[in-house]
Amino acid sequence: MILQHLAILQVMLPLLAAPLCVLSRSPLLAWGIAALAGLFALAGSFILFAQVLNAGVISYHIGNWAPPWGIEFRLDAANSFVLVVVSLVGAVCILYGRRSIEREIPEDDQPLFYTMLLLCFAGMLGVTSTGDAFNLFVFLEIFSLSSYVLVAMGAERDRRALTAAFTYLLLGTIGATFYVIGLGFVYALTGTLNMADMAVRITGMAGSGTLRVAFAFMIIGMGLKLAIFPMHLWLPNAYAFAPSIVTALLAGTATKVALYVLLRILFTIFSPAYPFESQTLQYLFLPLGLAGVFVASIVALFQQDVKRVLAWSSIAQSGYFLLGVSFASVGGLMASIVHLFNHAIMKSGLFLAVGCVVYRTGSCSIASFRGLGHKMPWTMAAFVIGGLSMIGIPATIGFTSKWYLILAALERGWWPVAIAIVAGSLLALFYFGRIIEAAYLQPSTDDSTITEAPLSMLAPMWMLTISCLALGIDSELTVSAARAAAEALFLDPHAGLPAHTGP
């Protein structure tokens, strides 16, 4: 009975838990509520994912209004997989967050902070679940508006968080508005807001100029949210000055959700058979992806702050996503989705490790990492594993991503791209090498008060680190899930699996 409504409960429970956090004036109680909501979403997403794999697409009609008139939550192999990623990273971040938030946020603000965290989380789950293009915008704004606030909460530590949040707000709003403009044009053409219905109705309109404008607006809008290379300017400061836990959450989920929306636009609403899109992929995404990988990796080499190194590395990873998408093949798309999952796990793990260092040392400059390898062995071990995974060493999940990306490049016969992917990994070796060298080989600053981070922070962080290793050694699970997701997106989204409906 209740299981039928899981698709909507998944989003509603964190959304309803958010005001409860405001009412509970105690930080501990607020954390408890947030953690329960996070764990519920995590369990729910796994159940939904299993249901989709076993029984096909889940279509939930909100208020029992049949689509395309009513709003539909439509879960297929692609978004139920993204749902697992988002809720996994979200739940781990909330569990980890209590001690870190105690240190970085004033006590009075903590319940409100958890409220924003839950709103952000619920918004991301909503974007991922919905099958309605305008509903997607509304959830996108719920998650964006709360993430602007979350970034600004870093002002307690550094006032630059405020300007970072302001820039993020301007560019984020422009991105979302661009999406709405594009959506308006598609609505004017098709008269529907349901994404699957839209896809059916725009077939045969390939010559329409309006459709081209709509496509361009939607792609640029989501590109801003995803921080595609020349549109990444909001990201480094927002990540560097936000509270540690917010950085970990945003790095693991926000850009992933934006990537998912981009994939929906590219492969569900439009399709690579649309000539304007295949040209965009080849002449825009491929060069921008390559430029992003190299420019961002080189900038990362010269940063003095570990959070900034990781932030620039995230922009480089957006480049890899674009490369995978630009191949316009099931293999490339699968590589992108594998990388989406893997990058969420390893980048969140890395930012959580940085959060532990900030908790103990109060700083995240590379200088403050000196000698930490001996003082905080567990934290730094997790950091090293995450770093190796980002470089793409075998037996970590990072290797799987790079492997499938290179395979997809070779499948298209684009061997220079394959070489570029390897070269990009080499740059990652240098920027992670600098930090790891400081932590293990440079003499420590003789501050004997620095000890290992508390267990309540280490345990959730190591959950991500262990999955980083386990799924790297046995990649069958993620790869088959990603393959199912890529096939669901790439092949005709309307044929094949029958839809079983809930009320």
Place this chain on the structure above:
Amino acid sequence: MTGIDFILAHYNYSASIILMALGFYIVISRGNLIKKIVGLNLFQVSVFMLYISMGKVSGGTAPILTGKPELFSNPLPHVLILTAIVVGVATTAIGLALIVRIKDAYGVIEEDEILVMDRAREQLDARSG
């Protein structure tokens, strides 16, 4: 119908495009943070106009069932914009709240002056680190 006639006949769309460009230009070109928010508002309002123009049917009334056959405007874009207005107000509120905090922390709300202070801070960090 070409050129100027076309633009005049679709005056509501033309106005929305002009507002869009103006708002976007203000966001990019102005250094004052309040002016940036004003620009952002113009930009969003232009999209509201675009949607509302789209849903309007010439001579159509509000879609209320009277029992008689009547020409209705499409209510859906109007409802969508109601939501978008709420989103726009929330964005403006957060933007203005951030400006208040920036004024408290920096003492100014001019982007270039804030940038100078941040640069000085970065150099200080680089020297001490």
